[in-house]
Amino acid sequence: MRNATYGRWHSPLSRETMRGLSLIVGLAGIWQIVAPYLLRFSSQAVPTRNAIICGVLLLIFGALSLYGVGTLSPRTVSIFDWLAFLTGLWLLVSPFVLRYREVAPAFWSAVIAGLISLICAAFLGAHTYSTGSDTAVTT
Secondary structure, eight states, rough: OOOOOEEEEEEEHHHHHHHHHHHHHHHHHHHHHHHHHHOOOTTHHHHHHHHHHHHHHHHHHHHHHHTTTTOOHHHHHHHHHHHHHHHHHHHHHHHHHOTTTTTTHHHHHHHHHHHHHHHHHHHHHOEEEEEOOOOEEOO
């Protein structure tokens, strides 16, 4: 089913809005990947490792969600959105759990990127749903 799309998308959000929010999640991921070097906390191993790992995850989940809108089943896309939500939640609490609150650039980068991705992913996950089956419709 190479050219199949899923016809049972029902959401109060337009596909363009959903794609835009997915793009924002991916951009938050890119920010987290480059933040240790731009904000100069790359000498701090724990926040740097956390930022890069979370950034890669957000980038992957955002890209899969972006690609999936209209081509994958709504349930599958919703899984990517909720995984991005959990990654954003982790970014919010990680400075406290991993004890790097005193590294201000890493703290604020994690909190801001976490909030942005958490809000966008929660909005996407809550509004991506299907009624009926996830049957592929060939185009």
